Amino acid sequence: MFSAQQDTQVIQQAIEAGVSAYVVDGLNTGRVKPILDAAVARFKQFNTLRDELSTTKDKLVERDLVVNAKRLLIKHHGVDEPEAYRMLRRTSMDRRVRMEVVAQSAIDWLQGLEGSKH
Helix, strand or coil: CEEECCCCCHHHHHHHCCCCCCCCCCCHHHHHHHHHHCCCCHHHHHHHHHHHHHHHHHHHHHHHHHHHHHHHHHHHHHHCHHHHHHHHHHHHHHHHCCHHHHHHHHHHHHHHHHHHHH
Protein backbone atom coordinates (compact mmCIF):
# COMPACT_ATOMS: atom_id res chain seq x y z
CA MET A 1 0.00 0.00 0.00
CA PHE A 2 1.35 3.41 -0.95
CA SER A 3 0.32 6.30 1.27
CA ALA A 4 1.32 9.73 2.41
CA GLN A 5 -0.04 9.01 5.91
CA GLN A 6 2.40 8.04 8.63
CA ASP A 7 -0.22 7.45 11.32
CA THR A 8 0.77 4.35 13.30
CA GLN A 9 -2.85 3.35 13.86
CA VAL A 10 -3.64 3.51 10.12
CA ILE A 11 -0.53 1.44 9.36
CA GLN A 12 -1.52 -1.14 11.99
CA GLN A 13 -5.05 -1.37 10.57
CA ALA A 14 -3.67 -1.82 7.05
CA ILE A 15 -1.38 -4.64 8.19
CA GLU A 16 -4.24 -6.33 10.07
CA ALA A 17 -6.34 -6.10 6.90
CA GLY A 18 -3.70 -8.04 5.00
CA VAL A 19 -1.45 -5.38 3.53
CA SER A 20 2.04 -6.86 3.26
CA ALA A 21 3.87 -3.59 2.61
CA TYR A 22 3.04 -0.04 3.64
CA VAL A 23 5.11 2.53 1.78
CA VAL A 24 5.03 6.13 3.00
CA ASP A 25 5.99 9.13 0.82
CA GLY A 26 3.98 8.17 -2.20
CA LEU A 27 4.89 6.36 -5.34
CA ASN A 28 8.45 6.37 -6.64
CA THR A 29 8.56 4.41 -9.90
CA GLY A 30 12.02 2.99 -9.18
CA ARG A 31 10.77 1.40 -5.94
CA VAL A 32 7.55 -0.14 -7.26
CA LYS A 33 8.93 -3.39 -8.71
CA PRO A 34 11.05 -4.43 -5.69
CA ILE A 35 8.21 -3.57 -3.33
CA LEU A 36 5.72 -5.58 -5.40
CA ASP A 37 8.17 -8.49 -5.66
CA ALA A 38 8.54 -8.53 -1.89
CA ALA A 39 4.78 -8.32 -1.40
CA VAL A 40 4.17 -11.23 -3.79
CA ALA A 41 6.88 -13.31 -2.08
CA ARG A 42 5.37 -12.58 1.34
CA PHE A 43 1.91 -13.52 0.06
CA LYS A 44 3.20 -16.84 -1.31
CA GLN A 45 5.00 -17.55 1.95
CA PHE A 46 1.85 -16.80 3.94
CA ASN A 47 -0.25 -19.11 1.73
CA THR A 48 2.29 -21.89 2.10
CA LEU A 49 2.25 -21.56 5.88
CA ARG A 50 -1.56 -21.45 5.92
CA ASP A 51 -1.73 -24.63 3.81
CA GLU A 52 0.81 -26.38 6.03
CA LEU A 53 -1.15 -25.41 9.14
CA SER A 54 -4.37 -26.72 7.62
CA THR A 55 -2.71 -29.99 6.62
CA THR A 56 -1.20 -30.40 10.08
CA LYS A 57 -4.56 -29.79 11.77
CA ASP A 58 -6.20 -32.36 9.49
CA LYS A 59 -3.52 -34.93 10.31
CA LEU A 60 -3.96 -34.34 14.03
CA VAL A 61 -7.71 -34.89 13.74
CA GLU A 62 -7.09 -38.09 11.75
CA ARG A 63 -4.53 -39.29 14.29
CA ASP A 64 -6.93 -38.65 17.17
CA LEU A 65 -9.63 -40.67 15.40
CA VAL A 66 -7.27 -43.61 14.94
CA VAL A 67 -6.08 -43.42 18.56
CA ASN A 68 -9.66 -43.34 19.87
CA ALA A 69 -10.70 -46.21 17.60
CA LYS A 70 -7.74 -48.29 18.77
CA ARG A 71 -8.61 -47.54 22.40
CA LEU A 72 -12.17 -48.76 21.88
CA LEU A 73 -11.05 -51.86 19.98
CA ILE A 74 -8.66 -52.73 22.81
CA LYS A 75 -11.45 -52.26 25.34
CA HIS A 76 -14.16 -54.19 23.46
CA HIS A 77 -12.14 -56.90 21.75
CA GLY A 78 -9.34 -57.47 24.24
CA VAL A 79 -6.62 -56.98 21.64
CA ASP A 80 -3.33 -55.16 22.09
CA GLU A 81 -2.52 -51.82 20.46
CA PRO A 82 -0.62 -53.22 17.44
CA GLU A 83 -3.47 -55.66 16.69
CA ALA A 84 -6.07 -52.89 17.00
CA TYR A 85 -4.08 -50.86 14.49
CA ARG A 86 -3.79 -53.86 12.14
CA MET A 87 -7.56 -54.34 12.33
CA LEU A 88 -8.17 -50.73 11.31
CA ARG A 89 -5.52 -50.85 8.60
CA ARG A 90 -6.80 -54.14 7.17
CA THR A 91 -10.36 -52.83 7.05
CA SER A 92 -9.16 -49.62 5.43
CA MET A 93 -7.32 -51.53 2.73
CA ASP A 94 -10.10 -54.08 2.16
CA ARG A 95 -12.74 -51.40 1.77
CA ARG A 96 -10.42 -49.00 -0.05
CA VAL A 97 -11.30 -46.10 2.22
CA ARG A 98 -9.11 -43.78 4.22
CA MET A 99 -8.01 -44.90 7.66
CA GLU A 100 -9.80 -42.03 9.42
CA VAL A 101 -13.10 -43.04 7.79
CA VAL A 102 -12.71 -46.59 9.14
CA ALA A 103 -11.68 -45.21 12.53
CA GLN A 104 -14.76 -42.96 12.69
CA SER A 105 -17.02 -45.86 11.73
CA ALA A 106 -15.42 -48.06 14.39
CA ILE A 107 -15.83 -45.32 17.00
CA ASP A 108 -19.49 -44.82 16.09
CA TRP A 109 -20.20 -48.56 16.18
CA LEU A 110 -18.28 -49.29 19.38
CA GLN A 111 -19.74 -46.27 21.19
CA GLY A 112 -23.16 -47.50 20.09
CA LEU A 113 -22.37 -50.81 21.78
CA GLU A 114 -21.41 -48.96 24.96
CA GLY A 115 -24.65 -46.98 24.85
CA SER A 116 -26.79 -50.09 24.39
CA LYS A 117 -25.29 -51.73 27.51
CA HIS A 118 -26.69 -49.01 29.76
